[in-house]
Amino acid sequence: MRNCGHIDPENIKDYITRDGYQALGTVVTELKPIEVIEIIEQSGLRGRGGAGFPTGLKWKFTHQAAGKEKYVVANADEGEPGTSKDRLIMEGDPHSLLEAMAIAGYAIGANTGYIYIRGEYQLAIKRLKIAIAQAKEMGLLGENLFDSGFNFEIKIREGAGAYVCGEETALLKSIEGERGEPQVKPPYPTNEGLWGQPTLINNVETLANIAVIIREGAEWFNEIGTEGCPGTKVFTLSGDVENEGIIELPMGTPLRRIIEGFGGGMVDDKEFKVAQSGGSSGGCMPKELLDTPMDYDSLAEIGMTLGSGALLVMDETHCIVDIAKCLMQFFKHESCGKCVPCREGNKRLYNRLDKISKGEGELEDLERLRDLADTMSKTALCGLGQMAPTSIYTTLKYFKDEYLTHIEDNNCTTGSCRGLVDLEVQDKRGGKDYGNNN
Amino acid sequence: MEIIIDGQKCEAEAGQTVLEAAQQIGIKIPTLCYLKEVNEIGACRICIVEIEGKGYQTACTFPVSEGLRIKTTSPEIRRLRKLNLELILANHPQDCLKCERSTNCELQSLSKELGVEKVRFAQDSGGYKLDQSTPSIVRDYNKCIKCRRCVSVCEKVQGVKALYPNQRSFKAIISPGYKQELKDVSCVLCGQCIHACPVAAIKEKDDTERVWQVLNDENKHVVLQIAPAVRVALGEEFELPPGTPITEKIVTACRRLGFDKIFDTVFSADLTIVEEGHELLARLKNDGPLPLFTSCSPGWIKYIEHFHSDLLDHLSSCKSPQQMFGALAKSYYAETEGIEPENIVVVSIMPCTAKKFEATREEMEVNGNRDIDIVLTTRELARMLRVCGVDLMKLPAGEFDAPLGITTGAGDIFGITGGVMEAALRTVYEEVTENELEKLEFNQVRGFEGVREASIDLAGQEVNVAIINGLGNVDEVLTAIKEGEKEYHFVEVMSCPGGCIGGGGQPIPTTEEIIVQRGKGLYDIDQAKEIRKSHENPIIKEIYKDYLGEIGGQKAHNLLHTTYQERDQY
Structure with missing residues (x-):
């Protein structure tokens, strides 16, 4: 995000004055594709879309794959609730994405790039279009870039709002004009992607790191962040913190520092209860994990995820059962319906949570939740179904007591589960009390 | 390459899936959504196996690679499969006792296979309206x-x-x-x-209910026709090996159901050959339009009407054997027997669901009399026989009634891909060359490949024919024809893979192997027939002489030919 707020995103010259397109020039005139890939590999950059797959390796696979044509696709679907980092990058620094895509194209041997962008991001779309036109105008996109003989063009495809289209194989199907549904892997997109051809799919934030890595070098990048996860991460901080917003921090910054430092602490000094890291499919982190360094490896070790970098912070007034139920409602809506565990499982998880929230839960339900969540994680076709129950595992692990209070005492201490709250309506006019025991 | 499945070393070939490799060494991994080479999408997750280093993967989609170590069963794998199956079952009505697929249902047998004892989720299915919008x-x-x-x-x-x-x-x-x-x-x-x-x-x-009703109506004279493909498949509904011909038993069984006359669609297949052969020769003589496409498969007719209506004039104007039969039953037969056509009910037993639609086409009537009144599939006939407790194998042999049950072997092979072509060639060849065929089998048009071609020498004229086996192969051939890459004179198209023996109304399951067996059954029936050329059918000769007049003449046209219509694609 180094340029965001410092340049006029609708003026390519601003970007160029801040060393824009220098990396692309160097790459296409001085480096061989494999040398570019080596730099990215050495940088240790990992995919910022959520999975954290080594970017250089992905580039290498696509470079090695044989195909009539190859494609670079920027995943700008950003459907993860509570995440808007890619939006900021595209609205504030669109050329960083275009430059990176062209570099990637050169490295893997592609002449066409697609930006698959969330349809709601109209401002980003507008700015990207302006950026593409300006870059073309200046010969920074199009044919024979820097007289190198390398051609690269970029097309924009707008998504229609399905969460699952952020999953790479579903995203490719959507670009192809088909129903956006995940496909079994293998084959991986690196070998058989868009229209069956080798395709490199990278998240916007991942790509936004490329030009600067080329310019400053892999070593420079290595010095930021942690050993296993070099570089920075853009977090979208939201919820019950004083300052909500988007922040770029070195990988491995502890959660507490993010909330207390950049978030300015909890609103109204209420007690921190839980932070969901990584979006809807992320884990729910309790107080005792506040000092966890926020990077892929540290979080994976404790069964959490960094995901998209979404951080939803909630205070003591929120009910864990209610949170889990809301999340399952989201997944039950967004599952594409192709594979059994996801299509049927999300609905069943929701139903059971709903039952608990109404005071009809039984101890056996917790076992069922675990059993089903585990089956989904192990057998669902794509990341959506596999990750959907993460909140269930993590809340069952760290907040089991709260589930038990709902089940055994028929009590929701926060008052969120309406079915468990005794409401008393006092009719002040007649002075008569009407008990309402629902 | 070598892979290890459940501790056993196993030779596998590149391109194989784990499922296929396991099958080779006798390990049956349960599947549900998998259909070989057609549906390999890993949607049901029932075939999951554990692959070392790769977690749980669907065996039907995962490609083998050197050194792969696979576990196809373990308490965990069984637990995961069972839970996913329970999720499916919870969203499927549990009314097996009332279901027509009971005992022939893959979900039911899978539940047994995986040992499902109870479904731990609340039943939650239903509420959808059935789509009964078509006659088929x-x-x-x-x-x-x-x-x-x-x-x-x-x-x-x-x-x-x-x-x-x-x-x-x-x-x-x-x-x-x-x-x-x-x-x-x-x-x-x-x-x-x-x-x-x-x-x-x-x-x-x-x-079937409609048939029971007319059988119970004393004022109705109910005549039955049975399509060739039915006789080599019905037995499967009664545990006979696929392809067992049981023509005579079917005739007796249907008589017991109460039909007044049992006739044979093979008869009208012979008639079709005579009319269509004549049409082909006329088109060869008068420059087209060529190629001539066969018109016996109603799915194909609907297909060309939807997708290639620019070629409708290439379709033979001949009605299908089913419809020709009905037209004759309510004209020639009605007149000779002195029965009012209004009182005749024609029922067909067909291997086909599209035949139900064909019978309802507005074109399919003569003088206000519908050619066909009710069409049953092979499966529905089996249902009627079961209801009546007919013990098929113990029945004595019966014979089709005359006159519309007198047939030749050429009509029998209408039920298999390439059969109409072969039957037509037997007739057209003799007519053009005026020589008797030494060998009746045209092996070059037999087989089950999607598209087959042959060139036949008809007294000096080379006639190029093609056989399209299954609608999926149509576009390729039609494109080649439209672009002038292929010049055929006569093209046979069957909608269903294998021809009518693989029809949508045949017993379930209908698989490639079963289709081959049924085909063999039909060729055997043809082989055993005394007369094997349609134009030598004595009744057909008689009908032209006494009733229809000229082949392809006015009366034949009124009764036996039809027209087609353009249909939208969406």
Whole structure:
């Protein structure tokens, strides 16, 4: 995000004055594709879309794959609730994405790039279009870039709002004009992607790191962040913190520092209860994990995820059962319906949570939740179904007591589960009390 | 390459899936949504196996690679499979006792295989209206388990693409797009989706009740015709090996059901050859339009009407054997027997669901009399026989009634891909060359490849023929014809793979292997017939002499020919 707020995103010259397109020039005139890939590999950059797959390796696979044509696709679907980092990058620094895509194209041997962008991001779309036109105008996109003989063009495809289209194989199907549904892997997109051809799919934030890595070098990048996860991460901080917003921090910054430092602490000094890291499919982190360094490896070790970098912070007034139920409602809506565990499982998880929230839960339900969540994680076709129950595992692990209070005492201490709250309506006019025991 | 499955070393070939490799060494991994080479999408997750370093993967999609170590069974694998199966069952009506696919249902047998004892989720299915919009096929969305086998068969095997996944999550349904009904889309009603369906979510429209009613009506003279492909398949419904010909037993069984006359569609197949052969020769003589396409397969007719209506004048104007039979039953037969055509009910037993639609086409009537009144599939006939407790194998042999039951072997092979072509060639060859054929079998048009070609020398004129086996192969051939790459004179098209023996109304399962067996049954029947050339059918000669007049003449046209209509694609 180094340029965001410092340049006029609708003026390519601003970007160029801040060393824009220098990396692309160097790459296409001085480096061989494999040398570019080596730099990215050495940088240790990992995919910022959520999975954290080594970017250089992905580039290498696509470079090695044989195909009539190859494609670079920027995943700008950003459907993860509570995440808007890619939006900021595209609205504030669109050329960083275009430059990176062209570099990637050169490295893997592609002449066409697609930006698959969330349809709601109209401002980003507008700015990207302006950026593409300006870059073309200046010969920074199009044919024979820097007289190198390398051609690269970029097309924009707008998504229609399905969460699952952020999953790479579903995203490719959507670009192809088909129903956006995940496909079994293998084959991986690196070998058989868009229209069956080798395709490199990278998240916007991942790509936004490329030009600067080329310019400053892999070593420079290595010095930021942690050993296993070099570089920075853009977090979208939201919820019950004083300052909500988007922040770029070195990988491995502890959660507490993010909330207390950049978030300015909890609103109204209420007690921190839980932070969901990584979006809807992320884990729910309790107080005792506040000092966890926020990077892929540290979080994976404790069964959490960094995901998209979404951080939803909630205070003591929120009910864990209610949170889990809301999340399952989201997944039950967004599952594409192709594979059994996801299509049927999300609905069943929701139903059971709903039952608990109404005071009809039984101890056996917790076992069922675990059993089903585990089956989904192990057998669902794509990341959506596999990750959907993460909140269930993590809340069952760290907040089991709260589930038990709902089940055994028929009590929701926060008052969120309406079915468990005794409401008393006092009719002040007649002075008569009407008990309402629902 | 070598891989290890459940501790056993196993030789596998590149390109194979784990499922296929396991099958080779006798390990049967359970599957549900998998249809070999047609639906390999890993949707049901029942075939999951554990692959070292790769977690749980679907065996039907995972390609083998050197040194792969696979576990196909373990307490955990069994638990995961069972739980996913329970999720499917909880969203599937538990009314096996009342279901027509009971004991012939893949979901039911899978539940048994995986040892499902109870479903730990509340029953939650139903509420969908059935799609009964066509005369042929009923879709029951309540029973659909979203395996998508029908979608893949419709798209990849038949090339029709009438079905899609619609909506999403647990509201997903497999149906025509945009909430349309089957009647609104370019579904050709071939019924191949029925064979693809593991449960009873797709079935034929059951017309047995209508047949019971007319059989019980004393004022009705109910005549039956039985299509050739039925006689080599019905036995499967009564545990006989596929392809066992039981023609004579079927005749007796149907007599017991109360039909007044039992006739044979093979008769009108002979008649079709005589009329269509004449039409071919006329087109060869008068410069077209060529190629001439056969018109016996109603799914194909609907297909060309939807997708290639610019070629409608290439279709033979001959009605199909089913319809020719009906037209003659209510004219020639009615007159000779002195029965009012209004009092005759013609029932057909067909291997086909599209035949039900064909019978309802507005073109298919003469002087206000519908050619055909009711069409039953092979499966529906079996249902009627079961209800009556007919013990098929203990029945004495019966014979078709005269006159519309006197047939030749050429008509029998109408039921198999290439059969219409072969029957036509037997007749056309003798007519043109005026020589008797030494060998009646035209082996060059036999077989089960999707497209077959042959050139036949007809007294100096080279006639190029092609056989299209299954609608999925049509576009390729028609494109070649339109672009002038191929110059055929005569093209046979059968909608269903294998021809009518693989029809959508045949016993379930209908597989490639079973189709081959049924085909053999038909060739055996032909082989054993005394007369094997349609133009030598004595009754047909007589009917032309006494009733129809000229082949291809005015009366024949009125009764035996039809017209076609352009249909929308969407």
